[in-house]
Amino acid sequence: MGRRPLKIALALGGGGVRGLAHIGIIKELEKDIPIDFISGTSMGALVGAHYALNKNIDLLEKKVLGILERKEVKDIEKVISGDTLVEEKKLIIQNLIILAKKIFLLNLRAIKRWMFSGKEIAWIFDELGFNVDFGRTKIPFCCLGADLRTGEEVIMNTGRIRDAVLASLSLPGVFPPVKRGRHLLVDGGIIGSVPVDAAKTMGADIIIAVGVEAQVDYNRKLGNGLDIMFQADAIRAYKLYELRLKNADLVIYPDVAHITWASFSRAKECINEGRKAAQKMKPQIVDLIKRKNKSRFWKSVFFLNRGKGD
Numbered sequence: 001m002g003r004r005p006l007k008i009a010l011a012l013g014g015g016g017v018r019g020l021a022h023i024g025i026i027k028e029l030e031k032d033i034p035i036d037f038i039s040g041t042s043m044g045a046l047v048g049a050h051y052a053l054n055k056n057i058d059l060l061e062k063k064v065l066g067i068l069e070r071k072e073v074k075d076i077e078k079v080i081s082g083d084t085l086v087e088e089k090k091l092i093i094q095n096l097i098i099l100a101k102k103i104f105l106l107n108l109r110a111i112k113r114w115m116f117s118g119k120e121i122a123w124i125f126d127e128l129g130f131n132v133d134f135g136r137t138k139i140p141f142c143c144l145g146a147d148l149r150t151g152e153e154v155i156m157n158t159g160r161i162r163d164a165v166l167a168s169l170s171l172p173g174v175f176p177p178v179k180r181g182r183h184l185l186v187d188g189g190i191i192g193s194v195p196v197d198a199a200k201t202m203g204a205d206i207i208i209a210v211g212v213e214a215q216v217d218y219n220r221k222l223g224n225g226l227d228i229m230f231q232a233d234a235i236r237a238y239k240l241y242e243l244r245l246k247n248a249d250l251v252i253y254p255d256v257a258h259i260t261w262a263s264f265s266r267a268k269e270c271i272n273e274g275r276k277a278a279q280k281m282k283p284q285i286v287d288l289i290k291r292k293n294k295s296r297f298w299k300s301v302f303f304l305n306r307g308k309g310d
Contacts, residue, residue, distance in 0.1 A: 006292055009037035009204030011248060012044025013194035013241075014168075014187065015212035016261025017270055019043025020064060021254035022210055024274025027057045029208075033285055037202040038141045039195040041188040044210070045143035045168035049161050050128050052141035060128075061271060067124055068264045077264045121175075122166075130162040137161075140202055143168040144188030144195045145180070153191045154183050155198050192240065196247045206292055208285065209248035210274075213241045215257045250288055252281050 010029075012022045022044055029035065040048030050060045067073060125131065134141065134157050142157035145167040156164035159180070167178035167185035177186045188195065199207045216238045222228050245251050254277040256270050 005034070006205040006289060006296075007036040007203060008034055008206045008208065008289075009039060009199035009202060010035055010048070011194050011196045011199040011207055011209040012038065012040040012048045013210055013212055014042025014044055014189035015193070015214070015256075016043060017264050017267055018212040018214070018254075018256040018259055018261060019047060020267050020270040021212050021256050021274030021277070022047040023057060023061050023064065024271040024276070025210055025252055025254070025278040026051055027061070027271075028275045028278035028282065029285070030057065032282065033289075035139060037199060037204050038139055039143065039198040039202065040141070040168065041144045041193055041195045042169050042171070044195070045165045045188075046128070048141055049130060049137075049143065049165050052137040052139040053129060053132070053161070055138050063128060065267060067127060068267050072121075072123075073264055077262050121169075125162045125166065130160075130165055132161055134158055134161055134164075142195075142198055142202065144192065144198055145170075145178070145183065145185035146188050146191045147183045148177055148186055149184050151191075153188065153197075154180075154185060155195075155201065156180070192244045193237070194241065194244050194248070196244050200247065206250075206288060207248045209245055209251045211241070211245055211251050211253050212256050212270075213238060214259075214261070249292075250281070250285060252277050 010022075010026070013019065019042065026035070026047070035051075038048040038052050040046070047060065050063075051057055054060070140157075141161075142155050143164050145154045145156060145164070146152075147154050156167065163178065163180055167180055168188050170176065170178055170185065171187045172190065177184045179185075193213055194209050194211060196207055196209050199209075214234075216231075216234050220227070220231065222231060252274075254270070254273040256273050259266050259270060
């Protein structure tokens with residue numbers, strides 16, 4: 001009896017529109033590399049869920065690009081994208097405007113608890129066909145949420161995919177937390193933006209992670225207390241992100257770190273960068289699979305001979 005093939009998992013991280021690089025990566029990998037499991041966080045959960053359900057990456061790309069052309073999404077981008085500040089930076093009073101916006105957003109979150117109710121994006125899950133159970137997926141899939149009551153990382157792989165993906169996407173302060181069983185869940189990225197450990201629990205032999213987190217700008221001007229607070233939080237998040245990636249066998253880094261997470265108008269750019277990054281890394285992935293297979297062979301020979309000796 002031959003040995004079973006190595007099982008390969010994709011661990012798809014969050015990062016807003018940067019996470020759409022996952023589409024390009026899957027499009028390139030599926031030509032030659034089998035994808036046996038998918039774990040996702042935040043945008044990685046959305047991309048992963050649709051591909052796990054349909055195994056049709058071209059359909060997902062078409063749907064996503066169509067959704068991002070909708071007025072509802074463009075309105076959200078205008079409210080929360082840092083790119084809306086580009087023109088304002090040309091003004092003499094740029095620092096006052098930027099500071100005022102930050103203060104406004106902080107106050108808005110404090111008063112309303114969240115900027116959007118979640119209803120603004122509910123239609124997206126209908127269009128993507130997420131109102132089905134996890135048992136309907138063609139590829140085993142799970143996604144992550146973070147429990148506000150316990151601080152634990154919650155792996156979701158049962159029940160309605162719609163509820164799980166919504167929880168994994170619920171960025172604190174932007175969308176409300178999602179009640180799911182005994183858990184009160186928000187974006188899993190606050191604990192681990194790339195679900196490498198979750199992929200390991202699925203039984204993967206090889207874990208290919210995708211890192212789309214924005215890098216920390218250590219040269220940015222720290223002009224006020226808010227700047228310092230945001231910088232400290234960025235450093236904390238990035239260090240946690242790096243720690244998670246160490247458990248992956250290989251990491252693909254699309255060139256999207258410079259793109260603001262809510263710049264939905266740059267979706268095609270992110271998808272293309274994902275495709276290019278996967279194409280570049282494919283020889284390393286093939287080599288990794290060969291090395292893992294060789295290692296398994298020699299381990300099996302060792303244990304077989306050991307058994308005969310006994």
